Amino acid sequence: MPRIDRRTFVGQSLAAAGVMTFGTGATRPIASNDKIGVSVVGAGGRGGSHINAWLKDSRTEILYVVDVDENAGNRRCDMIAGEQGKRPTFVTDMRRTFDDKSVNAVSTATPNHWHALCGVWAMQAGKDAYIEKPICHNIAEGSALIAASKKYQRVCQTGTQCRSSSAIQNAVKFMSEGGIGDVKFARGLCYKRRKSIGSLGDYPIPGEVDFNLWSGPAQYSDPRNTRGRFHYDWHWQRRYGNGDSGNQGPHQTDIARWGLGIDSHPVSVVSYGGRIGYQAERKDPNYVDAGDTANTQVSIYDYGDKCIVFETRGLEVKASADDELNRLFDSSKGNKIGVVFYGSDGFLVQRSYTHCEAFDKNFQPIKTFKGSGNHFGNFLDVCESRKMDDLNADAREGHLSAGLSHLGNISYYLGEDNKVSAEQAAETLKDIKSLDDNGKTLGRTIRHLEDNNVDLSKYPISMGPHLKFDPNKEIFPDSPTATEMVTRNYREGFACPKAADV
Numbered sequence: 001m002p003r004i005d006r007r008t009f010v011g012q013s014l015a016a017a018g019v020m021t022f023g024t025g026a027t028r029p030i031a032s033n034d035k036i037g038v039s040v041v042g043a044g045g046r047g048g049s050h051i052n053a054w055l056k057d058s059r060t061e062i063l064y065v066v067d068v069d070e071n072a073g074n075r076r077c078d079m080i081a082g083e084q085g086k087r088p089t090f091v092t093d094m095r096r097t098f099d100d101k102s103v104n105a106v107s108t109a110t111p112n113h114w115h116a117l118c119g120v121w122a123m124q125a126g127k128d129a130y131i132e133k134p135i136c137h138n139i140a141e142g143s144a145l146i147a148a149s150k151k152y153q154r155v156c157q158t159g160t161q162c163r164s165s166s167a168i169q170n171a172v173k174f175m176s177e178g179g180i181g182d183v184k185f186a187r188g189l190c191y192k193r194r195k196s197i198g199s200l201g202d203y204p205i206p207g208e209v210d211f212n213l214w215s216g217p218a219q220y221s222d223p224r225n226t227r228g229r230f231h232y233d234w235h236w237q238r239r240y241g242n243g244d245s246g247n248q249g250p251h252q253t254d255i256a257r258w259g260l261g262i263d264s265h266p267v268s269v270v271s272y273g274g275r276i277g278y279q280a281e282r283k284d285p286n287y288v289d290a291g292d293t294a295n296t297q298v299s300i301y302d303y304g305d306k307c308i309v310f311e312t313r314g315l316e317v318k319a320s321a322d323d324e325l326n327r328l329f330d331s332s333k334g335n336k337i338g339v340v341f342y343g344s345d346g347f348l349v350q351r352s353y354t355h356c357e358a359f360d361k362n363f364q365p366i367k368t369f370k371g372s373g374n375h376f377g378n379f380l381d382v383c384e385s386r387k388m389d390d391l392n393a394d395a396r397e398g399h400l401s402a403g404l405s406h407l408g409n410i411s412y413y414l415g416e417d418n419k420v421s422a423e424q425a426a427e428t429l430k431d432i433k434s435l436d437d438n439g440k441t442l443g444r445t446i447r448h449l450e451d452n453n454v455d456l457s458k459y460p461i462s463m464g465p466h467l468k469f470d471p472n473k474e475i476f477p478d479s480p481t482a483t484e485m486v487t488r489n490y491r492e493g494f495a496c497p498k499a500a501d502v
């Protein structure tokens with residue numbers, strides 16, 4: 001496909017898309033029939049959930065499936081044909097569907113490094129966009145999405161479906177009405193076992209995959225695939241994914257931020273951890289896993305008067321590692337992922353998408369919240385009504401929550417070579433302002449590693465620098481190196497524009 005100049009493309013596409021401009025600048029796409037025409041971009045595991053959601057909602061028709069893997073895309077098209085009675089068109093390049101005026105909405109479940117560019121291109125072409133979490137691969141991309149949504153008056157929903165769960169909505173409301181007193185601190189937890197993804201190597205690129213399009217905005221110095229399983233395991237390679245802090249994290253940090261009523265980036269961050277335990281798991285001291293994101297990580301976000309801590313544990317979690325938390329979040333009883341809010345009068349725990357529970361100070365349950373929701377439906381409601389305030393997870397919410405994983409990872413990546421003992425880590429954390437007991441959290445993390453037979457003298461954790469962040473300018477005032485990591489170098493033809501240039 002010839003390279004398209006985006007400004008020309010936008011002009012042509014808005015005209016071609018039959019977009020009407022109203023007095024306020026708000027626009028409404030005109031569908032070719034009375035249905036919302038959808039292009040699903042990325043038809044892997046999560047793309048399948050998008051497809052199922054659109055199939056279930058009579059307001060939509062899936063017009064396109066886009067995947068750079070021919071087999072994955074065609075399989076989905078066959079399935080949709082059976083359900084929808086009409087086979088969508090399969091294409092490998094998303095830009096072809098942005099050119100089609102009958103497409104009103106784009107839903108994207110590509111790997112993370114593609115999310116923002118896909119969303120910006122879609123909105124520039126006049127489409128509404130449902131973008132999976134994390135909606136961006138770096139902080140600058142998140143700002144670009146907000147700008148595009150505003151400039152083109154497009155609906156931009158972040159795929160953090162917990163925002164539409166009635167259990168969590170009601171629990172957040174309960175807290176905002178003082179249900180557990182004054183709440184200033186929340187801990188997000190991702191205790192999700194992640195085994196090694198296999199050794200770092202030079203693996204064939206599957207013949208059915210267009211690797212140029214798959215790589216898109218992500219730099220590669222030579223076209224190699226260094227992981228054994230091509231799909232999904234990109235999550236653990238930082239060029240494409242963001243580790244579990246950017247995979248599971250954006251759900252829990254989003255709930256934490258929402259529950260605490262925080263509407264900005266933090267003013268500082270520090271993160272520590274490592275990709276640890278796989279040498280023992282493989283019984284090979286020299287084993288090098290193909291992933292380069294942390295599987296064990298603690299990030300501390302300071303908002304001045306409030307604080308969020310996010311903990312990732314990829315090794316086996318035993319209840320013994322979590323004695324302090326066990327009364328609220330007992331891992332031995334299956335609590336592996338969630339958020340714990342600490343209030344002056346009690347606690348509130350998010351246990352799942354459909355379940356939250358409040359406790360008094362003595363750990364006695366006081367209220368249970370149950371219920372689900374329809375996040376895809378909320379997106380379609382707003383596509384129809386154009387009442388942007390009704391959207392449950394707009395680009396700004398997505399950006400601020402994805403931003404937490406990016407900030408944590410910037411500190412972690414910058415400190416990767418700063419290997420420290422548990423004592424040295426404790427010494428560093430003593431001086432870092434936080435509403436958590438930094439020493440206790442570190443202690444539980446170290447105990448967890450030891451429980452998993454990690455020899456910390458051979459495989460120590462890394463301690464990232466404590467970085468000040470300017471939440472408005474989105475720069476690290478004391479670290480030009482960290483500020484460089486707010487964006488990335490893009491491949492020609494796949495650059496995500498800056499917010500000012502969308």
Ligand SMILES: NC(=O)c1ccc[n+]([C@@H]2O[C@H](COP(=O)([O-])OP(=O)(O)OC[C@H]3O[C@@H](n4cnc5c(N)ncnc54)[C@H](O)[C@@H]3O)[C@@H](O)[C@H]2O)c1
Pocket residue numbers: 041042043044045046047066067068069072092094109110111112114132133134159160161213214215216231232233247
């Ligand atoms: N909201 C949730 O609960 C939830 C759950 C799972 C995954 N996700 C998110 O969904 C995204 C996809 O995850 P997954 O597990 O399905 O990954 P996956 O690797 O299984 O699937 C990604 C698919 O996208 C395709 N793809 C890659 N580049 C593309 C491009 N340029 N155009 C079109 N298709 C392209 C791949 O070929 C693959 O089929 C991730 O960002 C993940 O964070 C969200």
